[in-house]
Amino acid sequence: MRPILAEVVTIGDEILYGQITDTNTQWMSTELDKIGIKTVRKSSVGDQEDKILQILAEAEGRADIILLTGGLGPTKDDITKKMLCKYFDDELVINEDALAFITDFFTKRGRPMTELNRLQAAVPSRCTYLANKTGTAPGMWFERNGKVFVSMPGVPHEMKYLMANEVIPRLKTFFETPIIYHKMIRTIGVGESFLAEKIENWEDNLPEHIKLAYLPSFGQVRLRLTAVGTDEEQLRKDVDAEIEKVLPLIGSSVFGFDNDDLEVAIGKELKKQGLTVSAAESCTGGYISHMFTKVPGSSAYFMGSVVSYDNSVKINVLGVNVETIAQHGAVSEETVTQMADGARKLMKTDFAIATSGIAGPDGGTPEKPVGTLWIACAMEGRTIARKIQMANQRDTNIQYGSVVALNLLRKMMNGDYES
Amino acid sequence: MRPILAEVVTIGDEILYGQITDTNTQWMSTELDKIGIKTVRKSSVGDQEDKILQILAEAEGRADIILLTGGLGPTKDDITKKMLCKYFDDELVINEDALAFITDFFTKRGRPMTELNRLQAAVPSRCTYLANKTGTAPGMWFERNGKVFVSMPGVPHEMKYLMANEVIPRLKTFFETPIIYHKMIRTIGVGESFLAEKIENWEDNLPEHIKLAYLPSFGQVRLRLTAVGTDEEQLRKDVDAEIEKVLPLIGSSVFGFDNDDLEVAIGKELKKQGLTVSAAESCTGGYISHMFTKVPGSSAYFMGSVVSYDNSVKINVLGVNVETIAQHGAVSEETVTQMADGARKLMKTDFAIATSGIAGPDGGTPEKPVGTLWIACAMEGRTIARKIQMANQRDTNIQYGSVVALNLLRKMMNGDYES
Structure with a gap:
């Protein structure tokens, strides 16, 4: 199975000039990693025509999946949709599902809907419309020569909704992705190198399909076990068996697993x-x-x-x-x-x-x-x-x-x- | 004066795979913006030879300034220095200033210095060594055909030290950058559009060389005035005169200026x-x-x-x-x-x-x-x-x-x- 490669591109002057912090790309690459897709580059470009077309072409040359966020607002400085039309030689058409959703969105809030809002329901004719239930900007899915392009809003909770409900499930179907099972052991009070010494033997004897990563931060070290294979149930068993073996070696420094922060575990x-x-x-x-x-x-x-x-x-x-x-x-x-x-x-x-x-x-x-x-x-x-x-x-x-x-x-x- | 363009490149698998949040690039582009340098692209690539050489060549084709962070640790997965040698057809030589600093660093802490640590003092022969007083990884400055490449460690406080003390001053000398004067008015309790209405007339009558930006966050709006010119004292006076005019319009919502957060102002x-x-x-x-x-x-x-x-x-x-x-x-x-x-x-x-x-x-x-x-x-x-x-x-x-x-x-x- 050859690795599936992704590029993540954020579009928007506000990120480029340092006015807002980009937390999207970290979240997206973590989600891709979970389904065995490797992010090979992250880029940010401004809301300019040539910059967007240039990065689309470059990314298509390097990756199988190009995930775009940003530039989908109703105002004229947001041009991502227009650029996607140009790039795919396509034109915007009103998507009826999108229009129904937006109309409902404004009706419910008792706010008037402007022509600019109506145009948010327009998407390139050749894309698959991905329903965004959390806002008025659409998600868009394009396929070309076995590659996938996805455009999503830059607002974090809207992007996350689309990734979780539309993009990740479709990527798992479109590409032959491996089954990946992660489990994190959370430790505190023991330094990374000291911990590594304690579990050296165990680490050296890990089965081929299980990898270990040390993620240190602030007096804590997370030990991440990653198993790759084809049978999720078996992977879970394999990882659990290794955790059984390692816990006695590091016992008292372990306070929890996965996303349990110290205060949550306590x-x-x-x-x-x-x-x-x-x-x-x-x-x-x-x-x-x-x-x-x-x-x-x-x-x-x-x-x-x-x-x-x-x-x-x-x-x-x-x-x-x-x-x-x-x-x-x-x-x-x-x-x-x-x-x-x-x-x-x-x-x-x-x-x-x-x-x-x-x-x-x-x-x-x-x-x-x-x-x-x-x-x-x-x-x-x-x-x-x-x-x-x-x-x-x-x-x-x-x-x-x-x-x-x-x-x-x-x-x-x-x-x-x-x- | 033609605009000076910069690209910011972070190198490291840990950023690409979402294991750590990149806060460096936002900070760097904000600092560049303050001296009138426009960031046109931000990228992250992994610690792989071909990826680093590729982005160097691409960035050199697009920008005047290429700022790199990361990949300067002592271990073998950090290869930025080696790649810079390859890119500039150069070789590593021990820099005596760097070596003296590193030796002193370990002596003071009573820790033994390994060969790997000694090699941190090696930099490409053609670069200018930028003294990092906050850690053992060096800063490096290269010039070629009127363009500048800078390589810095990815550890945020080390990068910030080098930017503030070495890189920004040198960029201001190397390039003919405009004088830019920023002043921020901090307001709370009034929404962006309501604020905009209150100061519409004043905004429309701002002199050509002063721009206004609205930066909203969490019940607060920062109004950023940016003046561009050649005489800093004059710019300061011009901006202060405009602030005098606008304060009476928004008086009670203003709690401070510049970096004074609400709790600091109180x-x-x-x-x-x-x-x-x-x-x-x-x-x-x-x-x-x-x-x-x-x-x-x-x-x-x-x-x-x-x-x-x-x-x-x-x-x-x-x-x-x-x-x-x-x-x-x-x-x-x-x-x-x-x-x-x-x-x-x-x-x-x-x-x-x-x-x-x-x-x-x-x-x-x-x-x-x-x-x-x-x-x-x-x-x-x-x-x-x-x-x-x-x-x-x-x-x-x-x-x-x-x-x-x-x-x-x-x-x-x-x-x-x-x-």
């Missing part, structure tokens, strides 16, 4: 065990609370937190001893321990996490340089505090400190009080 | 007036606190907050009346008002913001659908509450709700209690 465990948590945040300034509460349903286990930025709040709300702060400072084992204990008592939870540190970029001293962070976690009868030393990147200190604090909670929930 | 004002703020967050779950505390120096005015996710925390910590919640519910004008008043009393601040709502995606009722958010702001003698109705996107509700709450604080600080 939330599931808290819910399962019927436990609750609260927080007392100083240097992380609310970020831990945000990590918990951005997860739907977190109100089942996250009771609340005190962001005790000023020492008066540590003292008056959390009950930290005035003497402790005077003697050891706010950034100390003693203070962070009392913060965790105080939050746990105040909010009557099974666990409480606390942080106190110097987030930076300024404010350090020789004894406590910028990036000194104390974290603690309290439970019935036991409170553990740890110091971590970061550098002077405020954002990183806030986010990394939050992740390390959550990981301390995770370990204590698992009865691991030492590592 | 922080400056609080600091200037010597005022303090606290928060009581339910549906925003710590996000408002995070917005405040991610700003360096925010401890001068942000005292802390209570994330009262569970009603028990609203009652026991913030002092919300049990009866109020029983009668009106947690998501109500009465509760959010008591939360703001409670936070203000508890943390002894001049202002306190509060939020309570149904962030979703589930949990709504016919009377209070998902996306119902109550926000409040309390000050001495006055507490104002407002209801906003959003949809069922949890992330958006959290972030937008936080912005609207901050804007209520901003307006009350300005003595605006009505709008």
Whole structure:
């Protein structure tokens, strides 16, 4: 089976000039990868006639699949449809399905439909119209000499709708794509090279059709197993068997699988065990609370937190001893321990996490340089505090400190009080 | 003066297969735009010999400046340097400045330097070595037939260091770039089209050399004025004169200029007036606190907050009346008002913001659908509450709700209690 190659092209001045961030192409190439289609190039060009025609010709020369996004709005600076007509020597015709949908779209919203809106229902006569149920711009599918061209709107949720419901299913039919099965093991607290050493033997003995990738980020490493074959059920079994073998080697660093982020995995465990948590945040300034509460349903286990930025709040709300702060400072084992204990008592939870540190970029001293962070976690009868030393990147200190604090909670929930 | 054209090329399989998000190219094209250089294409290719040579040749045919990032790591899958040698028919030689820096880099960190690390100091003989003070991969500058090629590491902070300190200054010297002066007016609470109507006359009468762009995002609109000419001082004066004219038309929606985000602008004002703020967050779950505390120096005015996710925390910590919640519910004008008043009393601040709502995606009722958010702001003698109705996107509700709450604080600080 020869590899199927794709190019992803975004059209629009606003991406070229840096006015908006392109998140579409990453998402699209990930989706293509899942069905065994390799993205060989990504490009962005402006809304100019010659630029669009040029990239279409180039991409046709290199790839089997050309996915275009953008340039489908109703205004005259959006010219992708016109260019597709020119490229395929075709003409625009009103598509009745598209027109019915657009008419309904405006009727439902009680808004008048202009001629420009009506023209959004026009597509090149030779294309297959792909119904976009999320907006007024159409999806278009072209075939020529065994190659496929698809044009989609650049609005992310519209593009995603069309990819998931129309494009990916059609690509799987049009091309003979292999069955690909991915499974991700999520680990935290162990570096990539250290992890690689631990599982070297296992990795060397992986069957030919299973590949391993290390995806590190921010104190975490994702291990992605990818199996390629023809029988999905068998691939799943093969991958599961390998995971059974590798888990004992890396056990305590594994917090979840696939898309379960750390806060999601912890939330599931808290819910399962019927436990609750609260927080007392100083240097992380609310970020831990945000990590918990951005997860739907977190109100089942996250009771609340005190962001005790000023020492008066540590003292008056959390009950930290005035003497402790005077003697050891706010950034100390003693203070962070009392913060965790105080939050746990105040909010009557099974666990409480606390942080106190110097987030930076300024404010350090020789004894406590910028990036000194104390974290603690309290439970019935036991409170553990740890110091971590970061550098002077405020954002990183806030986010990394939050992740390390959550990981301390995770370990204590698992009865691991030492590592 | 003919336009100077640039292409931005990222090299690396990890971008192509969707494993990491490319934020470099947006940043780079924004920086180029500031000095009047137009990005005409962005591309990503993998770490393969033929792909890199192909894009180099294509880009040289289209643009005056070719900026490459990525593929400069020490491992064998990073081949950009080798490809540059091949493309320019050149060979790698150890650069003594680079070697001294790398040696020092490892010595300072007490880590052994391998042969692979030493080879990072090798660059093509004909290039100008651009000193990267933030890592071990070099920057490289090539000139050929009046065109410029630059190769930089893909690590964002290393690329940014090289762009700011080496590449942009050299481009301004090498090419005759126009003087461009940008000024951004930051507004909140007024939609793009409504804003456009208000300033239509002013916009129509802008001098020829000043252009206006509307950059909307998330309840905010940035108005970017761009002046092009030859005399920077004059451009600044011309733009300032136009801003003087437009401010009275849009006055109360303007919160700042240029890169001052809403939380930064509010922080400056609080600091200037010597005022303090606290928060009581339910549906925003710590996000408002995070917005405040991610700003360096925010401890001068942000005292802390209570994330009262569970009603028990609203009652026991913030002092919300049990009866109020029983009668009106947690998501109500009465509760959010008591939360703001409670936070203000508890943390002894001049202002306190509060939020309570149904962030979703589930949990709504016919009377209070998902996306119902109550926000409040309390000050001495006055507490104002407002209801906003959003949809069922949890992330958006959290972030937008936080912005609207901050804007209520901003307006009350300005003595605006009505709008």
